[in-house]
Amino acid sequence: MTTTADAPSREPRLHEPVTLEIRNVSKRFGVVQALDDVSVAFHAGEVHALLGENGAGKSTLIKVIAGAHSADSGELWRDGAVLHLNGPRGSRDAGIAVVYQELTLLPAMTVEENLMLGHEPRGRLRLVDxxxxxxxxxxxxxxxxxxxxxxxxxxxxxxxxxxxxxxxxALTLDARVVLLDEPTSSLSVQEVQHLRGVISMLTASGVAVVLVTHDLKEALDLADRVTVLKDGKVTFSGLVSETDVNDVVRRMVGRDLGHMFPTRTPPASDAAVVLEARGLVVPGFVEGVDFTLRAGTVTGFIGLVGAGRSEAARALLGIGAGRRGEVLLDGRAVTIRHPSDAARLGIGMVPEDRKQEGLLLDESIYRNISLAQLDRLTRWGLVRRGAERALATAQMASLRIKAPDSTTKVGNLSGGNQQKVVLAKWLARGCRVLILDEPTRGIDVGAKAEIYRLIRELAAGGTAVMLISSEMPEVLHLADEVNVMARGRVTATFDNNDPARDQAATEEEVVRHALALESTPQAGQQDETDS
Amino acid sequence: MAESGAAPRPAVRWDRWLGPLWLWSLLVVTVIIGFIASPHFLTTLNLSNVLQQAAPLVILVAGQTFALIVAGIDISVAATISMGTTLMMMVVNGDPSRIPLGLAAVLLAAVAVGVLNGAAITLLEVPAFIVTFGVASIVQGVVFLYTDQVNVGSPAPQMTEWGYRTWGPVPFLAVVALAFVILALVIQNRTRFGRWMYAVGGGEEVARLAGIPVKRVRVAAYVFCAVSAAVASLAISLRTGSGDPLGGSGFDWDSIAAVVIGGTALSGGRGGVAGSVLGALLLITMGNIMNLVGVSGFWQIVVQGAVVILAVTVSTVQTRRAQRLARTNIAVQKDKRRLKLRRQDR
Incomplete structure (x- = not known):
């Protein structure tokens, strides 16, 4: 968000009473400690920014406050009394309203039906008025x-x-605490201005506004108080005046990531271009994108949700209505109409949503791995079971998939091992170009490190890897080249192997380009194409 | 909060009160075809007859619609109707003073079936298709057990009299059906429960986050569906005057066909009772015309299947077009915004 001249300067509300307090809340999902002894106090009439990286626990905290998740331990206090939440209704009755990032409106119902949903006013004969x-x-x-x-x-x-x-x-609920999860992510400048007006109106009437955002400038600009979460823990909670952008960033990312990432052996500087995309367009999502993927090179794609990264990748596989543009493989133009064309040409993709698009959870490991190449494992129309098993066993060994044997159901594996099975599926096929869309989403830290190692090993083996990720450190450490995308275009390209390092991507530079702070005054605005 | 000055006019969702316009057109076209095809079609006697015939299905589809709106289905309605007709006749057994007792017994039994359906679907989390399929079998089996698969009981004389009573050309049963449909429409459009059904069917998670008691809404929808089957069964027994243990057979698929023709999505959250009633009237009218011109009953079944597919195609195309429109709408706004920005740049 650009700093606006007319932003009201407000006195920090130091002495307002605490309206909602989180005390020592912890929440665990499987092996992931999403919230670890979190304590935060929200004061009446303040704007309280909740900051943190992806996976820091912001969304979990919101869901606990909203009553959508129940905490494993800890308490919520509202106006000095313990709050016992029995689901979302309880939270709403306690005067807490949440505006979720993923939209929670019913498409077939009208605006007013949606607005009044769950608390429709009733008149005569108890009919809806x-x-x-x-x-x-x-x-x-x-x-x-x-x-x-x-x-x-x-x-x-x-x-x-x-x-x-x-x-x-949220306004229809007459709430005393309003949580806004990324409220400005798809709004225009004017709309954001208007929303700011709404926020000041709310705080003026004593409502506590909790703002969850990725946009630090916006947060520090609007908030009276800031709480920073990192790996489920509170690393800072205090007045905005006590901190600044650099401090907040340090507390957000200040984690020793060194050991997580393998050392990067740069590819030869003359590594052959395997795939080249020219003028790739997917109407509404990608608006003219050029990039190259080289042998043995990890090319990172970073940007906000909806920047068009996944859509650009899917266009390479022949998915996306109305897509145009040229794809060259080894310098020759190729036509890809369908993912099966892409597979035949040696282009594989590990999708973002592995459970829906990448795996058959009820099937065994070997059946999942062989799925993409049954044609090669078939003789006289019958699948050669021995070869199928042998292939799976070999892949399990090389990827270090932890499972009793290849007949284990994929659904019983951990997230990290599931992701490895998806990888194995494409590796067994012998991909020359491998597209990884958010390969470590929902995976615990240990498994992440292994996926990172695998990605670099793949590149070392000569595969051209396209790495799409929203986790900045992941891309910055793993990728040889970094493309930043915003609103369907590549807004910057960095070379991490540049000896002079002045071409290398830094977190700040990347953020600036991802938000397209350079090109237009509508910074902080994100494309309207969130799925 | 600031008071808004102008007195706002409430929105009436005509589509939910009256049903899709194109079905009305199709019904009119069908009537015109009937008029051309047979001189007997557009006569008071025939139309009065059609209305009387249509009454049970019209009553039943109101309930079936609710089941589909909450993203479910109720296959057990046919068995519930069989249970209703036999129970009524057995309890009354020719004695007019036992009519209220019969009504109470039929309604209570239906509520029990509805609760069973709803509870199994929400508590066991088994798909509605499977649960109601199983319940259909259970209920039909019980009906066979207590009837020994023969017609049972007998009506009180008044009952048959009401079943054929007309006021002018308007049959009593048609009035009952109309009243029941209006009741269903009011529940659907004017009560919280009605709105909540759409929310539950349209997005269970959204409904839950909005604090809606999702399970209770589901159970209530199935109870209403079973009650509509009970009322339909009473309409049938007034006309047939016999406790037929298979009196409901065929009503399961007929009702689902009518609801689907009416534009209610199997995936839930869309459509409504009005469309279903139009669908039912369309099916009955087409059947009647084909009867009048002497088309075999087997052809009627073939035509019904074709109409179902046609109607669902039309409503799918309409929904998709609306969504595409929304997308263009977004693109247009985006372009506008870009223009605005370019102006700011300058």
Whole structure:
């Protein structure tokens, strides 16, 4: 967010009473300690920014406050009394409203039906009072602006309008604590300005606004108080005046990552270009992107959600309506109409959502691994079981997949091992180009380190790796080349192997380009293409 | 919060009160075809007859719609109807003073079936198709057990009289069906429960986050569905005057076909009772026309299948077009914004 001249300077509200307090809350998901003894106090009438990297525990904390997750231990205090949350209803009754990042509106229902959902005003004969619904809906919509017709089904609205409806929804609840999870991620400058107005109006009436955001400048600009989370722990909680951007960044990322990443052996500087994309367009997502993938090289793609990275990668596989552009393999133009064409050409992709797109969870390891190449394992139309097993066993050994044997169900493996099975599936095929979309999402730290090692080993073996990741350190440490994408375009390219290091990507540079701070005044705005 | 000045007009979702416009057109076209095809079609006697015939299915589809809106389905309605007709006849057995007792017995038994369906679906988390399929078999089996698979009981004379009573051309049963449909429409459109059904079917997680008692809404939808089957069974027994242990057979698929023709999505959260009623009327009217011109009953089954596929294709295309429109809408706004920014740059 660009600093706005007219942003109101406000006195820090030091003496306001605590309205919501989190005391020693812990929450564990399997092996991941999402929240570790977290304590935060939210004061009435303040804007409280909750900061942290992906996976730091922000979303989990919000869900605990919203009653969507129950904490393993710890307490919530509201106005000096312990809060016993029995699901979302309890949290709402306690005056807490949450605007989620992933939109929680029902597309087939109208705006006003969505706004009043769960607390429809009733009139005569206990029937829903349509007049009152319309009146309240319009009131809240006017406050958030955006000129939205309450009678229109939500599916006809743009993403930005839907986000404003989400905010309006929180207003309909008359909440005393409002949590906004990435509220500005798809809003335009004007809409963000308007939202700021709504926030100051809320705080002026004594509401505590909790703001979760990736945008540090926006957070420090708006907030009275800041809490920084790292790996589920609070690393800082205090007034904005006690800290600054650099300090916050240090507390967010200040983790010893050195041991997690393997040493990078740079590819030969004349490594052959394996794949080249020219003028790649996927209407609405990718707007003219050029890049090259070289043999033995990890090319990182970084950007905000919706920047068009996954869509660009999927276009290489022949997915995406209306896609255009040229793809050259070894310098020759190729036509890819379908993922099977891509597979035949040696282009493989490990999708972001491995459970839905990458694996058959109820099937054994060997069946998953052989799935992408049954044609090679078949004789006279029958699958050669021996060869199938042998292939799987070999892959399990080389990737160090931890399982009793290749007949183990994939669904019973840990996240890290599941991801390795997906990798094995493509490696067994002998891919020349391997696209990895968020390969370490939802994987614990130990398994991450192993995936990182595998990625570098793959590159060392000559594979051209396209690494899409939202985790900055991952890309900065693993990739030889870094492409930053914003709003469907590549906004910067860095060479991490540049001997002089002045071409190398730094976290700050990358963030600047990912938010496209350079090119347009609408910094901080993200594309409207979040899926 | 600031008071808004203008008195806002509440939104009436005509699509939910009246059903899809194209089905009305199709019904009108069908009536015109009927008028051309047979001189007997557009007569008071025939139309009154059609309405009387249509009543049980119209009543039943109101309930079946609720099951589909919550992203479920109820296959047990046919068995529930068989249970209703036999129970009514057995309890009354020719004695008018026992009519209230019969009504109570049928309704209570239906509520029990609905609760069983709803509870099994929500508590055991077994798909609705499987649960209601199983319950259908259980209920039908019990009906066979207590009837020995022969017609049982007999109606009180008044019952048959009401079953054929007409006021002018308007049959009593058609009035009952209309009243029941209006009741269902009010529940669907004007109560919290109605809104919540759409929310539960449209996105269970969203509904839960909004604090809606998802399980209770589901159970209530199945109870209403079973009750509509019970009312339909009473309409049938008034007309047939016999306790047929297979009196409901065929109503399961007929009702699902009508609801689906009416534009309610199998995936839940879309559609409504009005469309289903149109679907039911369409099926009955087409059957009637084909009867009048002497088309075999087997052809009617073939045509019904074709109409189901046609209707679902139309509503899918409409939904998809609406979504594409929304996407273009987004693209247009994006372009506008870019233009604005370019102006700012200058």
């Amino acid at each position: 349509a007049h009152e619904v319309r009146r309240r809906a319009q009131q809240c919509l006017e406050l958030v602006g955006g000129d939205i017709d309450p009678a229109v089904p939500v599916e006809r609205l743009s993403i930005a309008q839907r986000q404003l409806v989400e905010v309006a929804h």
